[in-house]
Amino acid sequence: MPDVNVQEDIQRGAYLLxxxxxxxxxxxxxxxxxxxxxxxxxxxxxxxxxxxxxxLNRYLAIAGGTDRSFKLRWHVDYLLAHRYASITSIWLADxxxxxxxxxxxxxxxLVGSTTLPGRIGASDCKEGCPGHLVRLGxxxxxxxxxxxxxxxxxx
Ligand SMILES: [Zn+2]
Numbered sequence: 456m457p458d459v460n461v462q463e464d465i466q467r468g469a470y471l472l473x474x475x476x477x478x479x480x481x482x483x484x485x486x487x488x489x490x491x492x493x494x495x496x497x498x499x500x501x502x503x504x505x506x507x508x509x510x511l512n513r514y515l516a517i518a519g520g521t522d523r524s525f526k527l528r529w530h531v532d533y534l535l536a537h538r539y540a541s542i543t544s545i546w547l548a549d550x551x552x553x554x555x556x557x558x559x560x561x562x563x564x565l566v567g568s569t570t571l572p573g574r575i576g577a578s579d580c581k582e583g584c585p586g587h588l589v590r591l592g593x594x595x596x597x598x599x600x601x602x603x604x605x606x607x608x609x610x
Pocket of ligand 1: 581
């Protein structure tokens with residue numbers, strides 16, 4: 456099973472998952488219902504107030520399909536659990552979890568990005584973002600310069 460590379464003293468922060476969807480997929484986001492997602496790259500901005508490495512490893516396990524015992528809890532879980540989805544990289548963007556919305560906005564403002572309808576992934580959002588799950592125009596080259604470090608990359 457893959458493992459994130461996060462310094463042990465970093466236990467909280469705002470992070471960004473980059474997710475590749477290899478084919479068109481119908482994803483049921485819990486109570487938000489079914490959404491048809493086109494193949495390509497997606498970015499999800501989230502936050503952990505504690506146990507950040509455990510949270511990120513949980514995402515990797517769901518996306519990897521190695522452990523099906525996880526209860527799907529966050530909207531992004533439903534996308535990660537889809538067999539066409541994989542995590543290509545994880546960025547720690549800010550050690551302050553409250554930076555989550557700024558990370559979501561940065562991803563949404565990239566050229567070619569579109570935010571998914573229905574405020575998916577933004578249940579806990581306090582800043583009125585249109586959503587924390589964004590379809591990217593391309594893979595996330597360039598975004599990392601504004602992040603603290605890459606915690607994981609697929610290769
Ligand atoms: Zn927000």
